[in-house]
Amino acid sequence: MRSGHDQQPLSYAIRLPDEAQEDALRLLDASRSVVNAALIELWPKLDDFLQERRGPAWKHVVDLIDSPDPHGNRQWRCEAETAGRIMRGQAERKLVFALIQPILSHGFIRPKTEKRPAGKARRTIKEAIEALQQTLEEDDTAFITLQNVVEQACNHFLVQGAFPQKYEDMQAIPLLKVGMLTYAGDDGGFRGQSYRLSFDVQAATASLLFRFPDKQGRWQWSKEPVTLTLPACVIERLKEGASMAPTLRELVKADGSRIAVLDVIVQVPQTPLADWKTVERVLGFDWGVKGLITAVVLRANQAEPDHPVQLSRPLFLDTGGMDGHQARTRRQIDELQAARAQLAPNDPKRAFYEQEITRCWRLYEARNQELAHLAANVLLLFASVWGCSLISGESLTTLKATGRGKGVRGKWRNWRNTTTIRADIWHILRYKSHLLGLRFRSERPRGTSHTCPRCVTPVRGHHLSGEQSPTSSGNGSMSNVSLASERRARTRV
16 A cells, blocks of 8 residues: 555545444444453553554554453454554653643633632633744644643643643543444455455445454354445545555444444545645635635735735635524523533433433534535635635634623624634645645744735734634735725625
């Protein structure tokens, strides 16, 4: 299998047929039990995963422990691969904890008052992380991880009254709550000893065989191959790429029912990216408070390199209609949670409220995903129409809105700015840009929303923790959009 920056894996979730659901769920239950037992045994050895070690994660695990419940060598390799990937991820977070531990202080905690409980001083945390980031040569993803680990340490302080001395003090053993099993530890689709998967591109189907325990716990192969119907997009990817080891996992619905899905992973070559020296047109976008995204096309100015030429009218992505649906769903969640809080812990009605809350959250997350794909597709279409070879935007994936949250509207706006929708758009746009051969560059949100790029005059207006106000002109990534041009040419989507 080829690897490197010129290859990109894509995953497609396909639901298993009803006749295979029961066997697959038993397999996931058995594998989850083994993976969790392995994680419990590996957790004291987390430092062993701090050392840089390339190659499959299962090789690292089998060198440290044996299978807690042996039922096949290749099956154990797949379970060890799942546990090893989790341990490697935790080891990376422990390295980040070593970076942020020296800056942890009581100033990160907002003291308790008569009207407000103790909490996190987000402004102080943000300033401290930015100061730390200046001493580190890390990208935006590293900044996101820094902030996440700092807030985890603050949560530990709010419960225990002191900051953790070790990463293990604030991080519980990351046990699986739902079944998940990667088949990357097996020998492949045709020679596998725990699964076998083959594709028929002409018939648009896949044939799956897998080992599973029966109701008495005896491991066996499925008697007949499971036929999966492949979507057209998967067929197109298989024609241009190569299949990788799939992942079997379970999804839990709001009513508590479970289904097993197979993540078919296809590795496709990336479209060659344009050379930096040949980039002439850039699509710059910025996040807004009133509108979700503002975008504009720029061209390099040979006479004044610091002042690019604006080619297009600003494109404003206004999601007011969907925001209304999301706001009502969010308010319904608050009302359900308030009603649940008034019930006794053993009240049977709590189960009803918890089910409704879960259903609302699933609806909310589905809308967010739909909006993220819509926003990314609109930006890509805009870039394609104008022949842009670079997309650049400000990374505000960890924006924390502070203050100005009085009333229903203020509370909703603060919550909307702090939501993960920006992170979803950012990640979706990045991988889709690479598939289309467009370069993607993220800019750090530092000193970009206070100066008009045309008249170089500071813009007056309030800002939400680094976010531009509804009347500000933009940031460095769209440095040629002025207040006047926004008022004259407001093209809404």
